[in-house]
Every structure is written in structure tokens, then in C-alpha cells.
């Protein structure tokens with residue numbers, strides 16, 4: 001009798017653990033979009049010269065990694081792991097062809113206007129032209145990626161999250177530099 005009672009808490013803990021593990025897998029929406037975003041990239045991801053992983057800073061509207069460096073012409077697999085837990089912390093990474101505050105602001109504002117149906121990515125032709133690459137929008141807990149070719153020219157490229165309200169604080173810079181250059 002005593003032994004049984006002692007076991008009870010362990011059994012309870014085990015079942016709680018199982019439920020918690022199963023919980024992340026049993027959300028069909030998240031895993032479905034995760035799969036589709038990674039399948040999209042499978043064709044080229046094997047050939048990537050460099051994989052860069054970016055995460056948000058907790059539940060803040062900020063990137064944890066606010067800069068990274070690539071070499072000219074490299075194939076880059078940019079992975080965004082949305083480690084946030086707050087449901088409102090949906091994020092993406094939109095890399096601009098330049099690094100001026102005005103371009104990042106325009107992309108951020110146009111992204112808001114583009115709305116969820118466009119994944120908050122600017123739709124105007126002149127702004128599409130200013131975007132180098134972008135990941136899909138990610139839900140908290142989801143990982144998304146995009147594979148693209150770094151520009152041949154060295155320089156700086158700003159990146160922003162275009163989820164409404166995030167662009168002003170959620171920014172970073174991708175540097176294109178020759179290997180070994182300071």
C-alpha cells in the first residue's frame with residue numbers, strides 16, 4: 001500500500017511530461033507550415049555555403065543576433081528560430097538591399113499595410129525591388145528559413161521584422177565582406 005502511494009507522484013509527473021511533449025507535436029497548424037517552409041528550401045539548402053541562425057530576444061520585439069557577416073556571392077541559408085512564447089511575437093526576417101533607416105522604415109510600414117494575406121511583405125514594385133530576401137512569417141515556436149545568394153558587392157544590408165509594430169526596434173545588419181577583411 002505504501003509503495004503504491006509513493007509511486008503515484010512519479011506516475012503523475014510522467015504523464016504531465018508526456019502531455020507536454022505531445023502538445024508541441026499535436027498542433028497540426030504549426031508543424032504543417034514548418035514543413036512547407038522547409039520543403040520549399042530543401043532543393044538549395046544542401047548547397048548552402050553558410051547557415052546563419054537568428055532568434056528573437058526572449059519575448060521582446062528585438063533580434064538576439066543584430067549582425068552577421070557573409071562573403072560576397074555565397075549561398076546563405078538564413079534560419080529564423082522563433083523561440084518566443086508570447087502569441088503576439090510573430091516574426092520574420094526581411095533583408096534590404098541597402099542599410100539606410102529610411103529604407104528599413106519604408107519596408108516596415110509597407111509590410112504592415114501588406115497585411116497577413118501577404119505575410120506582411122511589401123507588395124509595391126519599387127519596394128519589392130529593395131528587398132534582397134525574406135523568410136516567411138513565423139509563429140512562436142516555429143522555425144522558418146530562406147536560402148539566397150549574397151550580393152557580389154561588399155556592403156551593409158539592414159534587416160527588419162515586418163510584423164506590425166516591430167520594425168522600429170527589431171532590426172539588424174548583414175555585412176558582406178571579403179573573407180579575412182577587417
Ligand SMILES: [Cu+2]
Pocket residue numbers: 061089090091092161162163166170
Ligand atoms: Cu517581429
